[in-house]
Amino acid sequence: MGKLKTIARRTFLIGSAGIVGGVVFGYWKYKTPYDNPLRAGLDEGASALTPYVKIDENGVTIITPRAEMGQGVHTTLAAMVAEELDVAFDEIKVEHGPASSAYYNEVALADGLPFAPTDRSWLAETVRAAVAIPAKLIGMQATGGSSTTPDGYEKMRKAGAAARLVLIEAAAQKLDVDAGTLKTKNGAVITPSGDRHSYESLAVVAAGIEPPADPPLKPQSEWRYLGKSMPRVDAVAKSTGTAEYSIDVRLSEMLYATVKMNPRLGGAMTAYDDSAAKEMRGYVKTIDIGGGIAVIADNTWRAFEAAKAVECTWADAPYPPSTEAIFATVEASFTDEQRDNRLTDIGDVDAALDGAVHIEAEYRVPILAHATMEPMNAVAWLRDGKLDIWAGNQFPTKAKEDGAAIAGIDPEQVSVHTTYLGGGFGRRVELDFIQYAVQVAKETDGKPVKVTWSREEDMCHDFYRPPAIARFRGAVEDGTPNAYDGKIASPSVLEAMSGRLGLPTAGPDKLIVDGAYGQPYAITNYRITGYRAPPSIPISSWRSVGASYNGFFHESFMDELAHAAETDPLEMRLRLINHDASRKVLEAVGEMSSWGGPLAAGKGRGVAFTLSFNVPTAEVIEVSMTEEGLKVDKAWIAADVGTALDPSILEAQLSSGLIYGLTAAIQGEITLEDGEVQQTNFHDYDGLRINQTPEIAVSVLENGDRITGIGEPGTPPAPAALANAIFAATGQRIRELPLNKHLDFV
Amino acid sequence: MQLKVNGQVHDVDVEPDMPLLWVLRDELGITGPKFGCGIAMCGACTVHVDGVAERSCSLPVGDVEGDVVTIEGLGTPAAMNAVQAAWVKHQVAQCGYCQSGQIMNAAAFLAENTDPSDADIDDAMSGNLCRCGTYPRIRAAIKSAAATLRGA
Numbered sequence A: 001m002g003k004l005k006t007i008a009r010r011t012f013l014i015g016s017a018g019i020v021g022g023v024v025f026g027y028w029k030y031k032t033p034y035d036n037p038l039r040a041g042l043d044e045g046a047s048a049l050t051p052y053v054k055i056d057e058n059g060v061t062i063i064t065p066r067a068e069m070g071q072g073v074h075t076t077l078a079a080m081v082a083e084e085l086d087v088a089f090d091e092i093k094v095e096h097g098p099a100s101s102a103y104y105n106e107v108a109l110a111d112g113l114p115f116a117p118t119d120r121s122w123l124a125e126t127v128r129a130a131v132a133i134p135a136k137l138i139g140m141q142a143t144g145g146s147s148t149t150p151d152g153y154e155k156m157r158k159a160g161a162a163a164r165l166v167l168i169e170a171a172a173q174k175l176d177v178d179a180g181t182l183k184t185k186n187g188a189v190i191t192p193s194g195d196r197h198s199y200e201s202l203a204v205v206a207a208g209i210e211p212p213a214d215p216p217l218k219p220q221s222e223w224r225y226l227g228k229s230m231p232r233v234d235a236v237a238k239s240t241g242t243a244e245y246s247i248d249v250r251l252s253e254m255l256y257a258t259v260k261m262n263p264r265l266g267g268a269m270t271a272y273d274d275s276a277a278k279e280m281r282g283y284v285k286t287i288d289i290g291g292g293i294a295v296i297a298d299n300t301w302r303a304f305e306a307a308k309a310v311e312c313t314w315a316d317a318p319y320p321p322s323t324e325a326i327f328a329t330v331e332a333s334f335t336d337e338q339r340d341n342r343l344t345d346i347g348d349v350d351a352a353l354d355g356a357v358h359i360e361a362e363y364r365v366p367i368l369a370h371a372t373m374e375p376m377n378a379v380a381w382l383r384d385g386k387l388d389i390w391a392g393n394q395f396p397t398k399a400k401e402d403g404a405a406i407a408g409i410d411p412e413q414v415s416v417h418t419t420y421l422g423g424g425f426g427r428r429v430e431l432d433f434i435q436y437a438v439q440v441a442k443e444t445d446g447k448p449v450k451v452t453w454s455r456e457e458d459m460c461h462d463f464y465r466p467p468a469i470a471r472f473r474g475a476v477e478d479g480t481p482n483a484y485d486g487k488i489a490s491p492s493v494l495e496a497m498s499g500r501l502g503l504p505t506a507g508p509d510k511l512i513v514d515g516a517y518g519q520p521y522a523i524t525n526y527r528i529t530g531y532r533a534p535p536s537i538p539i540s541s542w543r544s545v546g547a548s549y550n551g552f553f554h555e556s557f558m559d560e561l562a563h564a565a566e567t568d569p570l571e572m573r574l575r576l577i578n579h580d581a582s583r584k585v586l587e588a589v590g591e592m593s594s595w596g597g598p599l600a601a602g603k604g605r606g607v608a609f610t611l612s613f614n615v616p617t618a619e620v621i622e623v624s625m626t627e628e629g630l631k632v633d634k635a636w637i638a639a640d641v642g643t644a645l646d647p648s649i650l651e652a653q654l655s656s657g658l659i660y661g662l663t664a665a666i667q668g669e670i671t672l673e674d675g676e677v678q679q680t681n682f683h684d685y686d687g688l689r690i691n692q693t694p695e696i697a698v699s700v701l702e703n704g705d706r707i708t709g710i711g712e713p714g715t716p717p718a719p720a721a722l723a724n725a726i727f728a729a730t731g732q733r734i735r736e737l738p739l740n741k742h743l744d745f746v
Numbered sequence B: 001m002q003l004k005v006n007g008q009v010h011d012v013d014v015e016p017d018m019p020l021l022w023v024l025r026d027e028l029g030i031t032g033p034k035f036g037c038g039i040a041m042c043g044a045c046t047v048h049v050d051g052v053a054e055r056s057c058s059l060p061v062g063d064v065e066g067d068v069v070t071i072e073g074l075g076t077p078a079a080m081n082a083v084q085a086a087w088v089k090h091q092v093a094q095c096g097y098c099q100s101g102q103i104m105n106a107a108a109f110l111a112e113n114t115d116p117s118d119a120d121i122d123d124a125m126s127g128n129l130c131r132c133g134t135y136p137r138i139r140a141a142i143k144s145a146a147a148t149l150r151g152a
Ligand code: FES
Pocket: B034, B035, B036, B037, B038, B039, B040, B041, B042, B043, B044, B045, B046, B055, B056, B057, B058
């Protein structure tokens, strides 16, 4: 491991370089093949520098190269730099920065490895460290997998610390004093006599100074930003209508367009007739973009109306054309040939179940859409061999590559401007909406064009959360499960995503069993097997991916076992749990919810626990039966993040994850007929509303051994906690989502 | 036709059935009101017409009678309205996309009721969807804005 560590470490060398009137700080990369995202204005020889901090006459700008889709990453990443750089938080500027492979995300890849999340063994750690190299070689600048915080935690703080040391050295040179006599305070170097030299005034001198490779970091006890709830850097803009999403981008002479693709996803278009559209006001033209059309007009609404008027003839779907037919392929996948992985295999489940009295159950979850609040859209402008793309997206380096390939130009000539995202949840890792915009931009004679999808187009052309089925067998002995056998079948999201990226798809896909395998329960005979169902509709990552359904599967069946064992479901989990941080979140949520305390008739509480994205998360939900249907009254969440950087953002994200999970649990379902998605808008694929949302209390713990991200872990336990509460209140065990197929909700 | 938006009169030459939302966004460049669904199901496009909260995606511009106020007209970053200030204080926004509509809806509602109960808030706000699930903080922000408006 020593050697790997050394190589990985070298990727973190910090550099600085002059820019016009200032300096940038960041990382040099190991044998870097990458382009410098701030090439323009950089000195020769400084071309491999990736900036995280930029200081010029306008002040301090922190580059936060991850998508801000609500999860607060711009604030937390900026706080990491600001903490070490010693600047006033309300004086910094924050920018997403350009698309660059240098902003690669190594944590997202490491988390794709088939080791149990609690596995801190030498082997697991060695392989995780080695991943730093291929991640960089692939150069993915992606946001997802709750990876931003762990990925940035060291890089961002070191960038701030190195910049601060260089600025001190710059002041020492400028004033001809010993650097050891100087201090910093809120964006300035302070001399022993109390004179203040702002960082801006030192930037040009700083540009000539080589930064330390491995600057020391502040001890946690001295933090003044990290560990505190910081004012979000986007709060004012997002409360005044001034935050810019790509749908808001305006350029001079800009045209407006929309797309209408084959509703049988990925199917061809055999003909189209745009004669009626041609008569409409503001219509510019219709383009065949392969599998559908784009209609250009002088206003978005006119483009929508014209697209409706274009008659298209669609070919068949390249997959089984109905929900039933798709589920049949999943049902048929529990075979030896389709066995994908068995990442938990403890004791001898078959022997333990053989002849024993045991329970069996089958669970299933539907296909789901992301339904981000901002429909898919992008602005593209292709002129003079240059392409600019404005898009809220989770994968700017891929956007750059795709844009270049479609426009037929060099990636050097492509600039990707990542705006705020009106929701991501995994949808904006997929870049179809950017690809279409670039195709349209080739047909506008050098004018910029904004391509906005209608909600209907967005709902019916997602990369969906795949359907999944689980089959369980289990037995109890003396009030405790002694055999737990889970089989889970689903199409492979990894295969789908890797295939689109041109990456190898071989090897097991642990996403199929994420949130079910490696759960820290000491069950004597415990086995989780994943089965890979064949590909059908387009699928991708959906907030918490496999854990989004495995939390429901695994923890509902745990509840069934507790019932069979005639024991309290929380007590039973506490008896089984063999991971300290996990035990503590269960204890916390029990205490917060007064678990076991008296409840009025018609009320029930359910508990669920999922270890996902390295975050042990326990949730309790309380429901009541009312005249109008079932009401979700309260929810409690306890999660362990290792080190809590921003309590307010953590609370918001955990609550958000829970609500997203409850939406899916109660009412989320995409169905297909004749190859077409049947749900079209929020009237038939709605999100939870304020009146359906429970009171939520959150507790964030810090017993874990590593820092973690929190965008997703709130989601997986929510459906099971709710279904278990319904069982407690009504005696009805619902094994299929959405729950409203079986029960009325208020 | 003429349209008064945020105190300014604009001449617009569009079909009367074009929804107000698209006149604001694409013709006048006022992008605070957002497009979410186009069928009055999400509230992202909410603006005030003579003080009443309206879904601008489903309001033909030809039917607009009265002064239009958008989130930009409610307050600015330098001079926020009490509702906007409460939104910042409670750090409501996540992705933020629904929040122009949430704030406009809340502002119209609070103009009528400055001492809302939880049930009043649920009733008034259930037409505004937030996929990020910011509802707990929306509730808190509305209560705190109400207190400010009451002068409490
Ligand atoms: S866009 Fe108007 S209500 Fe959804």
